[in-house]
Amino acid sequence: MCSVLERPVLVLNRYWQPVATCSARRAVRLLCTSHAQVVQVDGEEQYCTHNLAAWIEHSNRMRAGISDEDMIRGAKISLRVPRIIVLSFYERVPRMEVRFSRRNVFLRDQYTCQYCAKILPESQLNLDHVMPRDKGGPTTWENIVTSCFRCNTRKANKLPQEAGMHPRRKPLAPRWRPLFGLHESGIADESWRHFLEPLLGKTKLSA
Numbered sequence: 001m002c003s004v005l006e007r008p009v010l011v012l013n014r015y016w017q018p019v020a021t022c023s024a025r026r027a028v029r030l031l032c033t034s035h036a037q038v039v040q041v042d043g044e045e046q047y048c049t050h051n052l053a054a055w056i057e058h059s060n061r062m063r064a065g066i067s068d069e070d071m072i073r074g075a076k077i078s079l080r081v082p083r084i085i086v087l088s089f090y091e092r093v094p095r096m097e098v099r100f101s102r103r104n105v106f107l108r109d110q111y112t113c114q115y116c117a118k119i120l121p122e123s124q125l126n127l128d129h130v131m132p133r134d135k136g137g138p139t140t141w142e143n144i145v146t147s148c149f150r151c152n153t154r155k156a157n158k159l160p161q162e163a164g165m166h167p168r169r170k171p172l173a174p175r176w177r178p179l180f181g182l183h184e185s186g187i188a189d190e191s192w193r194h195f196l197e198p199l200l201g202k203t204k205l206s207a
Contacts, residue, residue: 004072004081010192012039012086018195019090027082028072031055039084041191049086055079083191098174100141102127108174109146114167116151124148130167132157141173 005025013019022030030036037049040058050058059071059080072079098104105127112119114128128147131137134157145167147155155163 004069007081008189009082010084010189010195011036012084012195014087014089014091016086016195018192019087019092022085024072024081027085028079030085030087031082034088036085036087038082039086041083055082083189084195098141100139100173104174105141105144106146108141109169112146112168113148113151114145114169114171115147115155115165117168118148120148126152128152128155130160130171132159135159142171145171 005023005028007024008021009024009027010018011020011022011027027036027038031038031052034051037051038055040046040048040050043062056077056079059066059078062080063071063078066080070081072081098108103122106122106125110119111122111125113125126147126149127144128151129137129139130143130145133139137143151165155165158165160166
């Protein structure tokens with residue numbers, strides 16, 4: 001049940017533009033409070049929207065053809081796991097830039113030390129200024145990389161050429177996509193492709 005509730009769901013604004021992803025748990029909460037409707041992704045009514053009552057009815061009608069891992073079962077009702085929801089009120093378009101933050105740097109670098117290439121948990125990673133701060137290096141996407149503690153200590157406040165340590169990839173601001181923030185790369189669910197493909201490769205990314 002827990003893994004089902006944590007499954008990613010694509011979130012569209014009221015104009016059907018992708019703005020984010022959320023967990024199935026959050027999607028069901030939005031559905032129950034009438035802040036969102038579920039977008040049906042298959043069948044003759046593909047792309048029709050359903051409120052809570054309609055989605056319960058749809059889930060019961062389709063139950064025989066839905067595997068257990070695609071169902072959220074409660075004491076009184078069972079729901080098919082939503083794959084896409086559309087918000088009832090939110091109409092903003094996401095910013096076309098990723099907010100600079102420690103976690104987003106780790107996500108951009110895929111939790112990989114840019115000096116020794118080790119993939120490590122967040123608790124064992126740090127941020128490194130490629131050009132040290134005491135030499136005028138700014139705290140920006142283009143000068144910050146993910147580093148393990150050992151490499152961070154070894155490089156200290158030296159320039160890359162002084163330490164003989166250069167980032168494996170040139171640090172750049174990540175491009176915007178609604179999927180930014182997911183550990184998985186690419187489109188998590190095939191049903192999302194219709195909404196995401198027009199954006200892929202055409203816009204600068206943000207979370």
